[in-house]
Amino acid sequence: MPHEISPSPRIRRSPYYAATLEEGVTAFSTYNHMLMPTxxxxxxxEYRRLVEGVAMWDVAVERQVELTGPDAGRxxxxxxxxxxxxxxxxxxxxxxxxxxxxVLINDPVLxxxxxxxxxxSIADGDLLLWARAIAAERGLDVTVVEPEVAPLAVQxxxxxxxxxxxxxxxxxxxxxxxxxxxxxxxxxxxxxRSGWSRQGGFELYLLEPSRGVDLWHRVRAAGRPFDIGPxxxxxxxxIESGLLSWGGDTDDATTPFEVRMSRxxxxxxxxxxxxxxxxxRIARAGPARHQLGAVFDAGGPLxxxxxxxxxxxxxxxxGHVTARAFSPRLGTIVGMCLVDRRxxxxxxxxxxxxxxxxxxxxxxxxxxx
Amino acid sequence: MPHEISPSPRIRRSPYYAATLEEGVTAFSTYNHMLMPTxxxxxxxEYRRLVEGVAMWDVAVERQVELTGPDAGRxxxxxxxxxxxxxxxxxxxxxxxxxxxxVLINDPVLxxxxxxxxxxSIADGDLLLWARAIAAERGLDVTVVEPEVAPLAVQxxxxxxxxxxxxxxxxxxxxxxxxxxxxxxxxxxxxxRSGWSRQGGFELYLLEPSRGVDLWHRVRAAGRPFDIGPxxxxxxxxIESGLLSWGGDTDDATTPFEVRMSRxxxxxxxxxxxxxxxxxRIARAGPARHQLGAVFDAGGPLxxxxxxxxxxxxxxxxGHVTARAFSPRLGTIVGMCLVDRRxxxxxxxxxxxxxxxxxxxxxxxxxxx
Numbered sequence: 001m002p003h004e005i006s007p008s009p010r011i012r013r014s015p016y017y018a019a020t021l022e023e024g025v026t027a028f029s030t031y032n033h034m035l036m037p038t039x040x041x042x043x044x045x046e047y048r049r050l051v052e053g054v055a056m057w058d059v060a061v062e063r064q065v066e067l068t069g070p071d072a073g074r075x076x077x078x079x080x081x082x083x084x085x086x087x088x089x090x091x092x093x094x095x096x097x098x099x100x101x102x103v104l105i106n107d108p109v110l111x112x113x114x115x116x117x118x119x120x121s122i123a124d125g126d127l128l129l130w131a132r133a134i135a136a137e138r139g140l141d142v143t144v145v146e147p148e149v150a151p152l153a154v155q156x157x158x159x160x161x162x163x164x165x166x167x168x169x170x171x172x173x174x175x176x177x178x179x180x181x182x183x184x185x186x187x188x189x190x191x192x193r194s195g196w197s198r199q200g201g202f203e204l205y206l207l208e209p210s211r212g213v214d215l216w217h218r219v220r221a222a223g224r225p226f227d228i229g230p231x232x233x234x235x236x237x238x239i240e241s242g243l244l245s246w247g248g249d250t251d252d253a254t255t256p257f258e259v260r261m262s263r264x265x266x267x268x269x270x271x272x273x274x275x276x277x278x279x280x281r282i283a284r285a286g287p288a289r290h291q292l293g294a295v296f297d298a299g300g301p302l303x304x305x306x307x308x309x310x311x312x313x314x315x316x317x318x319g320h321v322t323a324r325a326f327s328p329r330l331g332t333i334v335g336m337c338l339v340d341r342r343x344x345x346x347x348x349x350x351x352x353x354x355x356x357x358x359x360x361x362x363x364x365x366x367x368x369x
Numbered sequence: 370m371p372h373e374i375s376p377s378p379r380i381r382r383s384p385y386y387a388a389t390l391e392e393g394v395t396a397f398s399t400y401n402h403m404l405m406p407t408x409x410x411x412x413x414x415e416y417r418r419l420v421e422g423v424a425m426w427d428v429a430v431e432r433q434v435e436l437t438g439p440d441a442g443r444x445x446x447x448x449x450x451x452x453x454x455x456x457x458x459x460x461x462x463x464x465x466x467x468x469x470x471x472v473l474i475n476d477p478v479l480x481x482x483x484x485x486x487x488x489x490s491i492a493d494g495d496l497l498l499w500a501r502a503i504a505a506e507r508g509l510d511v512t513v514v515e516p517e518v519a520p521l522a523v524q525x526x527x528x529x530x531x532x533x534x535x536x537x538x539x540x541x542x543x544x545x546x547x548x549x550x551x552x553x554x555x556x557x558x559x560x561x562r563s564g565w566s567r568q569g570g571f572e573l574y575l576l577e578p579s580r581g582v583d584l585w586h587r588v589r590a591a592g593r594p595f596d597i598g599p600x601x602x603x604x605x606x607x608i609e610s611g612l613l614s615w616g617g618d619t620d621d622a623t624t625p626f627e628v629r630m631s632r633x634x635x636x637x638x639x640x641x642x643x644x645x646x647x648x649x650r651i652a653r654a655g656p657a658r659h660q661l662g663a664v665f666d667a668g669g670p671l672x673x674x675x676x677x678x679x680x681x682x683x684x685x686x687x688g689h690v691t692a693r694a695f696s697p698r699l700g701t702i703v704g705m706c707l708v709d710r711r712x713x714x715x716x717x718x719x720x721x722x723x724x725x726x727x728x729x730x731x732x733x734x735x736x737x738x
Contacts, residue, residue, distance in 0.1 A: 012675075132469070146621070306380065
């Protein structure tokens with residue numbers, strides 16, 4: 001049953017807010033203390049647009065934690081066990097951020113703007129507090145702030161056409177996770193080939209929040225020939241594609257090894273990296289759990305998709321389904337699982353649904369589609 | 370215009386969730402990555418209940434950051450500039466938590482359970498990350514976790530009667546901010562005289578989340594003779610009473626001196642307290658802003674109560690109204706202001722409303738009623 005979201009000064013609006021109202025936004029979530037549009041009333045159309053055409057998303061909630069100053073690079077490296085030696089200016093890398101126990105506390109994209117300027121483009125947690133604490137406790141010469149930057153994502157197989165229509169054909173040469181500063185009729189932006197889907201696309205990091213609605217309208221107009229429409233990070237597509245939702249798929253014990261980030265944990269990272277000792281120990285012991293997809297047997301409604309569900313094999317509890325959504329392409333419910341590593345793709349498992357019903361699912365590797 | 374809140378595994382349910390559905394909850398906010406009921410469809414009745422009778426609130430979102438171990442007391446002191454020498458076991462104190470710049474990053478109640486066990490009962494920010502960072506960077510022997518504790522607030526002039534009906538007449542002797550461990554038919558609780566209103570009342574910190582609905586029903590039944598009903602932290606009452614909403618009334622520069630917490634900043638606190646040097650400097654210079662109430666001239670709707678409004682005096686911008694609500698007792702809109710310290714109670718100011726309209730208000734000290 002739907003419930004209202006109450007307005008609160010604790011929960012900020014996006015610079016695109018008025019534009020999303022014009023588009024008929026019907027539902028929001030909150031993320032990093034901001035409102036995030038989650039639906040425009042037609043989930044099927046929003047999904048089709050993303051996987052077959054092009055969608056535009058207000059993801060201003062994807063906040064930046066900016067490091068500037070002489071020790072910016074050193075702090076960036078201290079905060080992640082991924083070695084940054086080869087991170088070039090103009091490149092973004094997906095990086096784990098761990099606490100001293102080796103537990104994953106965020107999974108940002110780290111954008112290197114200059115040797116002395118970085119952005120962590122963060123998941124839903126106050127990484128700003130963490131970064132400031134570490135910087136100050138270690139006496140580093142660095143400033144850590146959350147700048148007024150608001151990403152707008154353009155995602156889907158036709159996204160590149162829309163971006164080329166706006167910025168010229170040469171942008172087609174931008175490689176995955178590369179970015180550059182651009183202007184659109186005086187609107188300052190960082191343009192990156194990135195985004196929280198596996199359908200391809202770009203993110204426009206708006207640097208001047210007062211131009212949000214203006215930017216939205218320009219992208220909308222350029223996308224009209226490609227049938228662009230509004231959308232949001234898509235629960236079904238991201239499960240099909242195996243994208244992690246930190247805070248939703250993780251708990252207070254989840255390590256990067258458990259959520260398919262092992263290749264971003266470099267055990268030879270510098271000794272001053274937070275959590276590196278713990279990560280070495282955990283790597284030796286091997287992770288207890290891992291992430292797999294689940295394809296549910298057809299039938300049965302999607303009760304309470306906000307709740308984790310128990311996964312059982314022959315009556316033994318072996319983990320959880322951490323997220324579920326209806327996959328239009330598979331015609332059934334799909335799930336993201338965090339389960340005992342003894343479970344493998346192809347295994348048939350039982351799932352206890354929140355309404356008390358029992359379901360059956362087949363485990364699978366990603367992508368599911 | 371009301372919008373739906375989308376279900377998400379990132380945003381947890383309270384142990385009282387099913388009970389609040391039974392009560393007809395109509396709206397939620399989010400707070401500390403959880404759903405917080407904000408209305409049951411009759412704001413006027415919810416307000417009256419709180420100021421004239423008794424209301425029960427699901428405030429499970431008020432999370433605990435628990436410190437345990439030999440260095441728990443030392444870490445608690447490091448995290449706040451309020452001197453804790455005289456904090457006795459069984460007492461909770463309202464404490465500022467500041468970063469190294471002296472900026473307020475949370476305003477919890479600190480409950481001392483034992484010499485080696487403390488809870489920070491927190492506002493809407495990931496203090497868990499902050500506390501863990503400081504503890505680990507300083508090499509302290511302390512464990513920092515968020516336990517599964519879910520407060521239920523019973524607030525209003527008849528709250529004590531309800532609590533006495535449940536726990537016996539002797540609880541009337543519990544003084545403000547004192548707490549004790551109790552049981553209610555096997556439900557383990559911490560019972561504290563506290564709560565985010567100035568109408569008096571208690572908070573029941575549920576220690577066994579599976580008993581949430583059970584506890585709700587028992588409080589409901591005991592409150593029936595006193596006409597108890599559901600409610601939520603009340604935007605109007607808290608402004609009338611001058612209670613701070615951290616994250617709503619504050620920005621990334623707000624110091625405790627600006628938000629009426631000066632008496633909880635002890636400049637002779639130990640040198641290892643985070644931010645103490647900065648606080649001494651700020652105290653010498655004097656804060657730039659302070660908090661006052663605003664009573665709006667009658668008339669005019671409450672447009673977009675989530676937005677800050679500019680406060681002007683003869684055309685000069687002198688601060689913001691950080692929150693607004695309709696006060697049934699004053700019959701007009703009231704506001705919480707963070708303004709230049711040259712502004713004083715009694716001053717007449719202009720306010721730019723979000724819909725573009727101009728309003729006039731009179732500044733006032735707290736409480737407003």
